[in-house]
Amino acid sequence: MVVVIIATILLSIAIPAYTSQIRKSRRTEARTAVLDLASREERFFSTSAAYTNSAANLGYAAFPAQVGSxxxxxxxxxxxxxxxxxxxxxxxxxxxxxxxxGQDKDTQCASFTVDSTGRQSALNSSSTDSTATCW
Known part of the structure; x- marks a missing residue:
C-alpha cells in the first residue's frame, strides 16, 4: 500500500513536468516553420520585387497551413x-x-512571429510579449 502511495505521488509530479517539457520541445517546430516561410518570402521577393500572400507562390496549398507534426x-x-x-x-x-x-495549452508561447526585417517576437496566451522566453 505504501508503495502505491509513493508511486502515485511521484507520478503526480513527473507527468506534468514531462508534459511541460514536451510542449517546450515542440516550440522548435514553430520557430523553424516561421523562419522557413520567411525565407520563402524573401526568395519570392528576390524574383518578383514584391512579397506575396499566395500560399501557392510559397509552396503551400492554403493558409493557414499546418506544418511539421x-x-x-x-x-x-x-x-x-x-x-x-x-x-x-x-x-x-x-x-x-x-x-x-495539447500544444494549445502552452500558455507561455502562444504565437511566434517573424517579419520582413528579421524581427522575431512571441506572445503568451495573454498577448503579452514573451520573446525572451520563447525565442
Whole structure:
C-alpha cells in the first residue's frame, strides 16, 4: 500500500513536468516553420520585387497551413499586419498552435512571429510579449 502511495505521488509530479517539457520541445517546430516561410518570402521577393500572400507562390496549398507534426499552423500577411510592423513592402509570418492537440495549452508561447526585417517576437496566451522566453 505504501508503495502505491509513493508511486502515485511521484507520478503526480513527473507527468506534468514531462508534459511541460514536451510542449517546450515542440516550440522548435514553430520557430523553424516561421523562419522557413520567411525565407520563402524573401526568395519570392528576390524574383518578383514584391512579397506575396499566395500560399501557392510559397509552396503551400492554403493558409493557414499546418506544418511539421501538425502541432502548429503558419500564416503570412503581406504587407505586415502585425502591430508596429514594418512599412510596405513587408510581410509577417506567424505560427500558432493547432487547437485540440495539447500544444494549445502552452500558455507561455502562444504565437511566434517573424517579419520582413528579421524581427522575431512571441506572445503568451495573454498577448503579452514573451520573446525572451520563447525565442
Amino acid at each position: 501538425n502541432y502548429y499552423q503558419v500564416n503570412v500577411c503581406s504587407p505586415a499586419c502585425n502591430a508596429g510592423g514594418p512599412a510596405a513592402p513587408s510581410f509577417s509570418v506567424t505560427a500558432t498552435p493547432v487547437a485540440g492537440n
